[in-house]
Amino acid sequence: MNFLEELNFSEDEIKQAENNVTDLLIKELISAKDLVIHNLKFLQEYGIDNYKQIYINYSRLFLMDPSKFQKIFTKYEKNSLLEKLNSNIDVVEFL
Amino acid sequence: MNIGYKAETDLHKLVSLTREDNEIITEIKASEKEAVDTKKQAETENVDFNARVAEIDENVKGLLGFNESIIKIGKDYINVIDTNKLPFDMPSITQAAKIIVENEEAEKKDLLNKIEDNTKAIEEAKNIISEAPLRLKQEETIRKELKTLLDRALSGADDVDKRRIRETLSKLNVFSEEEIEAMLLPIMFPEQGLKAAVESFVEKGKTTSDMVKDALEFGAKKVAKKPASTVKKTSTTKAATKAFDLDAHLNAARNTKKEEPKKSDEPKKVVKTEKVVKESIEDFLKQNLDVTDEDIKFTPAILNMSLGEVKEAIKLCQENGIDPKEVSLKEFVNGIKKLVENVKTIKKYGYEVNDMLIAKNPYLTVIPNERVSNDLELLAQRGMSLVRYTGNPALIVVSRETNKLESAIHLIETIDENYFRIDPVNMAKIIGGPAARMNYCQENGINYIKADGTVESFIESAKEFKELFGIDIDSKSLPSAKKCNEALIEMVENPDVVMALSDFWKSGKYLESIELDQEQMERFMKIFNNIKAKSTVASNSVVVIAGKKFGIFNIQKNLSWLISKKIEASDNDLINASMWYGEHKNPESIKEVNIALDPNTMSMSLAA
Numbered sequence: 001m002n003f004l005e006e007l008n009f010s011e012d013e014i015k016q017a018e019n020n021v022t023d024l025l026i027k028e029l030i031s032a033k034d035l036v037i038h039n040l041k042f043l044q045e046y047g048i049d050n051y052k053q054i055y056i057n058y059s060r061l062f063l064m065d066p067s068k069f070q071k072i073f074t075k076y077e078k079n080s081l082l083e084k085l086n087s088n089i090d091v092v093e094f095l
Numbered sequence: 096m097n098i099g100y101k102a103e104t105d106l107h108k109l110v111s112l113t114r115e116d117n118e119i120i121t122e123i124k125a126s127e128k129e130a131v132d133t134k135k136q137a138e139t140e141n142v143d144f145n146a147r148v149a150e151i152d153e154n155v156k157g158l159l160g161f162n163e164s165i166i167k168i169g170k171d172y173i174n175v176i177d178t179n180k181l182p183f184d185m186p187s188i189t190q191a192a193k194i195i196v197e198n199e200e201a202e203k204k205d206l207l208n209k210i211e212d213n214t215k216a217i218e219e220a221k222n223i224i225s226e227a228p229l230r231l232k233q234e235e236t237i238r239k240e241l242k243t244l245l246d247r248a249l250s251g252a253d254d255v256d257k258r259r260i261r262e263t264l265s266k267l268n269v270f271s272e273e274e275i276e277a278m279l280l281p282i283m284f285p286e287q288g289l290k291a292a293v294e295s296f297v298e299k300g301k302t303t304s305d306m307v308k309d310a311l312e313f314g315a316k317k318v319a320k321k322p323a324s325t326v327k328k329t330s331t332t333k334a335a336t337k338a339f340d341l342d343a344h345l346n347a348a349r350n351t352k353k354e355e356p357k358k359s360d361e362p363k364k365v366v367k368t369e370k371v372v373k374e375s376i377e378d379f380l381k382q383n384l385d386v387t388d389e390d391i392k393f394t395p396a397i398l399n400m401s402l403g404e405v406k407e408a409i410k411l412c413q414e415n416g417i418d419p420k421e422v423s424l425k426e427f428v429n430g431i432k433k434l435v436e437n438v439k440t441i442k443k444y445g446y447e448v449n450d451m452l453i454a455k456n457p458y459l460t461v462i463p464n465e466r467v468s469n470d471l472e473l474l475a476q477r478g479m480s481l482v483r484y485t486g487n488p489a490l491i492v493v494s495r496e497t498n499k500l501e502s503a504i505h506l507i508e509t510i511d512e513n514y515f516r517i518d519p520v521n522m523a524k525i526i527g528g529p530a531a532r533m534n535y536c537q538e539n540g541i542n543y544i545k546a547d548g549t550v551e552s553f554i555e556s557a558k559e560f561k562e563l564f565g566i567d568i569d570s571k572s573l574p575s576a577k578k579c580n581e582a583l584i585e586m587v588e589n590p591d592v593v594m595a596l597s598d599f600w601k602s603g604k605y606l607e608s609i610e611l612d613q614e615q616m617e618r619f620m621k622i623f624n625n626i627k628a629k630s631t632v633a634s635n636s637v638v639v640i641a642g643k644k645f646g647i648f649n650i651q652k653n654l655s656w657l658i659s660k661k662i663e664a665s666d667n668d669l670i671n672a673s674m675w676y677g678e679h680k681n682p683e684s685i686k687e688v689n690i691a692l693d694p695n696t697m698s699m700s701l702a703a
Contacts, residue, residue, distance in 0.1 A: 019524055023495075024461065024494040028461060034393060035394075065457075066387070067385065067386065094485065
């Protein structure tokens with residue numbers, strides 16, 4: 001998943017992201033890299049600092065349609081969400 | 096006496112009306128003949144028109160029936176197969192049918208108007224025809240009376256007075272009262288005008304036609320009206336009555352792209368139709384699935400689906416309790432059937448799969464169902480669950496190849512089975528590195544378990560681990576299972592036991608149940624109980640012998656398989672093969688474990 005380099009992922013972070021998912025998922029993420037990058041950029045622009053950790057642990061979410069992906073985050077009060085996400089990425093599980 | 100030009104002209108008219116073939120009578124006869132012809136023509140035409148109307152009714156009825164049928168067939172076809180593979184251009188056919196029906200209805204309306212006009216003309220003609228004999232008789236009577244009047248006037252009879260003249264001329268209904276008054280004296284006194292008019296009529300060669308023409312100008316109101324001329328104008332051509340050729344229309348619709356003469360028009364229609372279909376899919380997705388332009392942009396293949404396919408996919412979702420709005424477009428493209436099939440399989444193993452879970456795992460359509468089924472079967476046999484602390488199953492695990500999942504479980508259960516049990520999502524990971532780091536921590540007394548039971552981040556990150564402990568630990572740090580198997584072959588009396596297990600695990604037969612007869616079962620229990628009895632830790636999942644962990648599941652599987660295959664092997668071979676096959680352990684530790692299991696065996700091994 002070298003395409004993550006353009007979003008400032010380090011080699012170790014890319015390796016972690018790859019190790020965290022199955023071969024099938026890696027293949028899917030690579031084939032949909034434009035969508036993945038688009039969703040990652042949304043998190044960046046939305047102000048979620050630990051977007052890379054979210055990707056490393058929940059990369060499957062980045063295969064979602066942009067509107068559905070964005071809705072996961074925008075349906076909550078932004079500042080409150082950012083605070084929680086930046087302290088614990090596993091909050092994503094409950095969004 | 097000068098009676099004036101006007102009176103002289105009127106006298107000429109009057110004289111001409113005394114003839115048997117005067118133009119009034121001639122016109123009545125002509126009107127009658129025309130009425131007869133008109134009636135005949137109108138009646139004939141109405142027969143044709145009515146026949147055509149009946150034909151149109153039949154065509155329209157048939158066409159509407161056909162249209163309904165083709166739409167139904169199209170819908171059924173779309174529901175079952177693929178609208179792009181429809182053997183006909185349904186939009187063109189239905190559009191052609193609509194146009195044809197409209198044309199047919201317009202022609203019918205025109206024909207009904209013509210029939211109505213003809214019916215009126217026929218009635219008028221009938222009146223003319225029926226009245227003609229009476230009128231002729233009346234005109235003949237008037238003509239004779241006029242002739243008598245003028246003859247008597249010319250002969251100088253005394254009974255030709257003003258009253259009689261007015262009465263007779265009034266009956267002609269040709270002249271006005273003023274004109275009649277102007278002619279009274281020239282008739283009463285023929286020398287003052289009548290005689291000259293009669294002579295002039297004969298001598299000057301004025302034709303009867305010339306005379307009557309003038310007379311008719313004044314007596315037009317007496318002339319019978321003509322039948323409606325519209326009858327002639329509404330004649331229909333044979334082409335108009337040509338029967339509707341459905342096959343020809345269908346062929347035209349199918350071949351719009353091929354027909355050269357229509358090249359300039361028809362292809363445009365086809366392009367427009369395709370565009371309309373694509374637009375309607377886009378609109379349909381936006382309206383029914385809350386899809387945005389951005390969503391479509393990243394899954395443009397969705398536009399290659401037909402509206403029917405999309406509707407069918409939505410229907411399939413709904414029938415299986417899945418909210419289609421939560422399903423990403425990529426899943427629609429890959430096939431909702433696969434999603435439904437996998438979700439059903441997952442549910443079959445007791446897991447709850449809700450819409451949000453489906454939304455957050457938009458790859459379920461690309462996992463082979465056999466893999467999903469095998470993975471879940473493997474976990475069920477091992478008594479492992481996919482359910483995370485959130486209450487939701489870690490669906491990503493079922494995307495892992497079953498052999499790799501089995502190997503991961505085998506490895507982790509001999510190091511720290513809680514790594515999978517506390518958070519099943521770890522089963523989807525490549526765990527060689529974390530397992531090696533956990534192993535290193537265990538061997539070096541480093542705590543890597545957090546308060547909540549999960550592992551510290553340095554277990555997941557080789558970089559962080561090195562930063563903390565100054566050593567690179569990855570999957571290569573673990574003893575190789577291959578080397579352990581090679582050492583096992585060297586150690587056992589019958590290497591076939593190792594080969595049999597190699598086949599067992601590679602073939603996937605470990606997912607199947609193994610049948611043992613009574614004798615085999617007794618041997619299995621004897622050997623397994625011997626192994627378990629030597630464990631220093633009481634556990635349902637592992638035995639610990641000489642400080643080494645062995646997974647009970649694998650021992651039982653290996654042992655039962657070897658016994659069921661009736662391979663000629665000693666108990667020691669069965670024990671060693673069952674415990675050590677595929678283990679990531681140092682082969683050097685085999686001897687230590689064997690001594691712990693049976694000191695006599697150890698003695699024999701040393702002696703050997």
